[in-house]
Amino acid sequence: MVTPEVEPYIRQKFAENAGLTEEQLFAADATLADVIATSPRMTNSIDLMEAFARTANALRKDYGVRVRLPALPLDTPISTVLKTFLEEFERQKKEAAA
């Protein structure tokens, strides 16, 4: 059972942390390399990881679920990252409830 409000929450938080609009991120299905190149807050993949970490930290505080993303190549589209984020969220939520 997917928590329906989590997807827009992750989109919004990640866009905030990247300093980009959701449209800039998701309309063209940017790759992670595109995100680093476009974001005014990112210089390298460490800044990208920090943006993911801040999104995960917000999720933990607001939903009580701790998510850690696996390492992803820079040519990964943002839609795949979002899918991975959601899968990890649901998996961790189930584990926490078990």
Add this chain to the structure above:
Amino acid sequence: MFFGESRLTLPVRPNDLDALGHVNNAVALEYLEAARWDWLGRQGLVHGDRMIAVVARTEIDYLAEIPRGQVEVRTALESPTAEEFDEDDITFRARFRQRLHLPEVDRPAVDALVTVAFLDAAQRCLVSMQDFLTASAVSR
């Protein structure tokens, strides 16, 4: 965590000077690194072999000449702030504001923002600041 400013006084060595008789720009980076090691020591942190801190970015302004004598390096953790830092969070980078001052001079001679990331040297992958702190803490 210590979020205050640390101060380290270093002597300017003759070989730190370039042909103009002032500290070479690359040597200023060495002073900053020495001050970060000092900052780690004041935290009770000892750099291990496995979890290491690496510089990921340096933004630096050279504002005044540094002649022979002494220089004071002021170092403060700018990000995460005390309010932002949470041991249960994940943070992949730390940013240090570092300034070099001549004795008795308020205006810095060098102003730098240094971004540091944390690596597992064996796995060659990023680790969080929290993992680094846990691995490096010996007397906190």
